[in-house]
Amino acid sequence: MVEIYTAAVDKGLEGVVACTTAVSSIMDVTLCYRGYTVEDLAENSHFEETAFLLWNDKLPTATELESFKSEISESMSLDPQLIEVIKKIPAKDVHPMAWLRTAVSLLAHFDSEAQDNSVEANRRKATRLLARMGTLITAFESLRQGREPLSPVKGKSLAWNFLYMLTGKEPDAEMVKVFDICLVLHADHELNCSAFATRVTASSLSDMHSAIVSAIGALKGPLHGGANEQVMLMLKQIGTVEQARRFVKDALANKEKIMGFGHRVYKHGDPRAAILKKMSEKLTNKIGEGHWYEMSSLIDDTVQNEKGLLPNVDFYSATVYYSMGIPIDLYTPIFAASRISGWVAHAFEQYANNRIYRPRGQWVGRQGLKYTQIEQRRG
Numbered sequence: 001m002v003e004i005y006t007a008a009v010d011k012g013l014e015g016v017v018a019c020t021t022a023v024s025s026i027m028d029v030t031l032c033y034r035g036y037t038v039e040d041l042a043e044n045s046h047f048e049e050t051a052f053l054l055w056n057d058k059l060p061t062a063t064e065l066e067s068f069k070s071e072i073s074e075s076m077s078l079d080p081q082l083i084e085v086i087k088k089i090p091a092k093d094v095h096p097m098a099w100l101r102t103a104v105s106l107l108a109h110f111d112s113e114a115q116d117n118s119v120e121a122n123r124r125k126a127t128r129l130l131a132r133m134g135t136l137i138t139a140f141e142s143l144r145q146g147r148e149p150l151s152p153v154k155g156k157s158l159a160w161n162f163l164y165m166l167t168g169k170e171p172d173a174e175m176v177k178v179f180d181i182c183l184v185l186h187a188d189h190e191l192n193c194s195a196f197a198t199r200v201t202a203s204s205l206s207d208m209h210s211a212i213v214s215a216i217g218a219l220k221g222p223l224h225g226g227a228n229e230q231v232m233l234m235l236k237q238i239g240t241v242e243q244a245r246r247f248v249k250d251a252l253a254n255k256e257k258i259m260g261f262g263h264r265v266y267k268h269g270d271p272r273a274a275i276l277k278k279m280s281e282k283l284t285n286k287i288g289e290g291h292w293y294e295m296s297s298l299i300d301d302t303v304q305n306e307k308g309l310l311p312n313v314d315f316y317s318a319t320v321y322y323s324m325g326i327p328i329d330l331y332t333p334i335f336a337a338s339r340i341s342g343w344v345a346h347a348f349e350q351y352a353n354n355r356i357y358r359p360r361g362q363w364v365g366r367q368g369l370k371y372t373q374i375e376q377r378r379g
Contacts, residue, residue: 014264018357019199023054023345024188029268033188034058042275047158047183048072051130051341054188055123055348068127069157075131076152076161078139079110083149086136091144096137096333097220101213103136104129108209115207122351125208126344133337134158137330138165159183162337166326174286175324178279182320185272185313186335188342190265194218194225198343202350203357215343216336225332227314228321230259232328235295235318244295248302260315261303269310276316283323292319 024033031038034053041050045059052060052068060068078086086103108114111128113121139149142165150168152161159180163171188195197218201211219225238247251258263270277300284293296319303309321331 012264018191018196019350021191021346021349022057023342023349024190026190026265029266029271031189031271038185038271039275042181042184045184047180047187047338047341050184050187051344054341054345055126071127072131072158073152073154073156075128076135076154076158078132078135078149082106082110083139086139087143091140094144095220096140096329097216097225097336099140100136100333100336101216101220103140104133104216105209105213107132107136108207111209114209117205117207117351119351122208122348126348129208129212130340130344131158133340134162135165137333137337138162140333141166141327141330158337162334163324175283178283178320179324181275181279182317182334183338185275185317186338188339188345192224193221194339195342195346198346199350200357202347203354205351205354205356208344208347211347212340212343215339219332219336219339225335227259227312228318228331228335229328231315231318232322232331234259235292238295241291241294241298244298245302248299252303252306258299258303260311260318261307261309263310263312266310266312270312272313273311273316276313276320277311280316280319280323284319287323289323292322 022034024031033041033050034057036045036053036059041053045053048069049060049065052065085106089099089102091099107129111125113125116122135149135152142149147168150165152165156164157176157180160171160176163176163179191199194215197214198211201214202208222230235244238244248258250256277297280296281290281293284290296316300311300315303311318331321334322328326334
C-alpha cells in the first residue's frame with residue numbers, strides 16, 4: 001500500500017515547529033538569548049561573554065570569562081601553512097562568502113581534532129572557529145587588495161582585532177564598542193535558515209566544521225544574509241535625501257520591493273533595528289555623512305506610513321557598517337563572524353539530544369506509469 005500524505009505543508013516550513021531549543025527565542029517583538037533580552041545584552045554585555053552565554057546557558061563568572069577570552073585570544077592566529085593555502089584561493093571577482101565557505105572548510109584540514117566528535121573536542125573546535133572567523137574575513141580583504149594578512153593582537157577583543165586587521169590601524173574605541181554591539185545583535189536568531197542548516201548537518205553526526213560550512217552556504221543566499229548589502233547599494237544608487245523621496249514613492253507605486261523591510265517572524269517590529277537606528281544616526285553624523293541616516297529615516301517613515309512595514313536588522317546595519325569604512329560586500333561575512341556563536345550553540349544542542357532529520361515530502365507527481373520500450377515512445 002502506498003502511503004499518501006494529505007495534510008498541507010506550508011512552503012518554507014513557515015510556522016512548523018521542527019525542534020525544541022533553549023538557545024534563543026522570539027516572542028512577538030522580544031528576542032532573547034538563553035532568557036536574556038537582546039536589548040539587555042547589547043547594553044551590558046559584550047560579544048565574547050554573549051558567546052559564552054549561548055554555549056553554556058549561563059553568564060560566566062569573572063574567572064570563567066577571563067579563561068574563555070584567553071582561549072579565544074590564543075586561537076585567533078591562522079596556521080602559517082593554512083595561510084599559504086588560502087593565498088592560492090582566487091580572491092579577485094569572487095563572492096566573499098564563497099571564499100569564506102572554502103576557507104572554513106580548509107580549517108578542518110589543519111585541525112587534528114577535526115573528526116573527533118566528543119563533547120570536549122567539539123568545545124575546543126568551536127572556540128577555534130569562533131576565534132578565526134574574523135581573521136579569515138580580514139585575510140580575504142587583505143589578499144584581494146594585494147596585501148599580506150595581518151596577525152591578530154593577543155589580549156584584544158574579537159571586535160578590536162577585526163577592525164585592526166581590516167585596516168591595519170588601531171581602531172577608534174567608539175567604533176570598537178559599536179561593532180561589538182553589532183556582533184551581539186547578530187549572534188543568534190532562533191531557528192533561522194542557517195541555524196537549521198547547522199542542525200540538519202549535525203544531526204547526521206557529521207563534524208563541527210561541516211555543520212558550520214553548511215550554515216555559511218545557507219547564509220550566502222540573498223534571502224538570508226545579503227539584505228544589508230543590498231540596502232547600502234540601494235542607498236548609494238539613490239544618492240540624496242531629495243531623490244530618496246521620489247525613489248520610495250515610485251517604488252511603492254510600482255509595488256517594487258524595498259530592501260530591509262518586513263520579517264517572516266517579527267510582525268510588529270525587529271527589536272534589533274531600533275538599536276541599530278540610534279547607532280546609524282550617531283555614526284553617520286560622526287563621519288560627516290548624516291545624509292545616509294536621513295535617507296534611511298525618510299524611507300523608513302514612508303514605508304511604515306504607506307505599507308505598515310517595519311525595518312528589520314539589515315536596514316540600519318547597512319549604514320552602521322558603512323560608517324565604519326567596511327566594504328559593502330563584507331557585510332554578510334561579518335554576519336557569519338557573529339552568527340558562528342549561535343550556530344555552534346545549535347550544533348551543541350543537536351549533538352546532545354540527537355535524532356537525524358528525515359522529513360517526508362508530499363507527493364504531487366504522477367503515479368501508476370508503465371515503462372515503454374524506446375521505439376514505442378513519442379516526443
